[in-house]
Amino acid sequence: NAGVTQTPKFQVLKTGQSMTLQCAQDMNHEYMSWYRQDPGMGLRLIHYSVGAGITDQGEVPNGYNVSRSTTEDFPLRLLSAAPSQTSVYFCASSYEGRNTEAFFGQGTRLTVV
Amino acid sequence: GNSVTQMEGPVTLSEEAFLTINCTYTATGYPSLFWYVQYPGEGLQLLLKATKADDKGSNKGFEATYRKETTSFHLEKGSVQVSDSAVYFCALSEGTGKLTFGQGTILTVHP
Numbered sequence: 001n002a003g004v005t006q007t008p009k010f011q012v013l014k015t016g017q018s019m020t021l022q023c024a025q026d027m028n029h030e031y032m033s034w035y036r037q038d039p040g041m042g043l044r045l046i047h048y049s050v051g052a053g054i055t056d057q058g059e060v061p062n063g064y065n066v067s068r069s070t071t072e073d074f075p076l077r078l079l080s081a082a083p084s085q086t087s088v089y090f091c092a093s094s095y096e097g098r099n100t101e102a103f104f105g106q107g108t109r110l111t112v113v
Numbered sequence: 114g115n116s117v118t119q120m121e122g123p124v125t126l127s128e129e130a131f132l133t134i135n136c137t138y139t140a141t142g143y144p145s146l147f148w149y150v151q152y153p154g155e156g157l158q159l160l161l162k163a164t165k166a167d168d169k170g171s172n173k174g175f176e177a178t179y180r181k182e183t184t185s186f187h188l189e190k191g192s193v194q195v196s197d198s199a200v201y202f203c204a205l206s207e208g209t210g211k212l213t214f215g216q217g218t219i220l221t222v223h224p
Contacts, residue, residue, distance in 0.1 A: 040217075042214035043202065094210055096208075098144065099164045102159070102206075102210070107156055
């Protein structure tokens with residue numbers, strides 16, 4: 001039972017480079033989302049999706065793109081990395097509804113130099 | 114908009130001490146409330162939840178009660194263990210898969 005799988009676990013980028021953080025879930029969850037975790041700020045929502053083909057912006061979307069072509073996958077693209085994007089990124093998925101538990105991946109620690 | 118405020122941390126306790134981590138929220142509707150825990154090097158996992166006013170969530174000796182009148186969801190445990198050392202996040206959801214998190218509280222328990 002894989003749950004939510006994120007790759008890579010660690011990444012170092014140079015300023016201006018682009019990359020894609022991968023996220024896949026095998027629980028047939030409708031909802032998927034991306035958060036970034038920074039010290040003293042908790043987790044902040046970057047983008048989310050309520051189903052295949054539907055995405056929307058969260059609290060801190062600038063510099064990131066997403067797409068959801070399948071139920072299982074929800075990749076996060078950094079278009080031109082900046083040092084301010086140094087963070088730990090978490091992908092989460094859940095069933096529809098406000099009472100449902102979100103399942104998180106193990107995170108990607110990204111450093112932009 | 115929605116917001117969640119947790120007590121400032123970190124919190125350091127001796128084993129078997131009583132734990133309280135305060136959490137208050139602001140929401141436009143009727144949210145569900147959650148406590149998530151993050152062990153070192155891992156993702157977040159659900160600790161407990163409450164979905165309506167006066168509900169009490171409980172798990173692994175931890176408890177929290179949904180208090181609508183004080184907009185609070187404080188986490189408590191009567192006797193902490195070293196294995197409880199982790200980061201604890203209070204969060205709310207109004208649906209659509211979006212969670213609003215507090216800042217997180219680092220708990221360290223010493224033998």
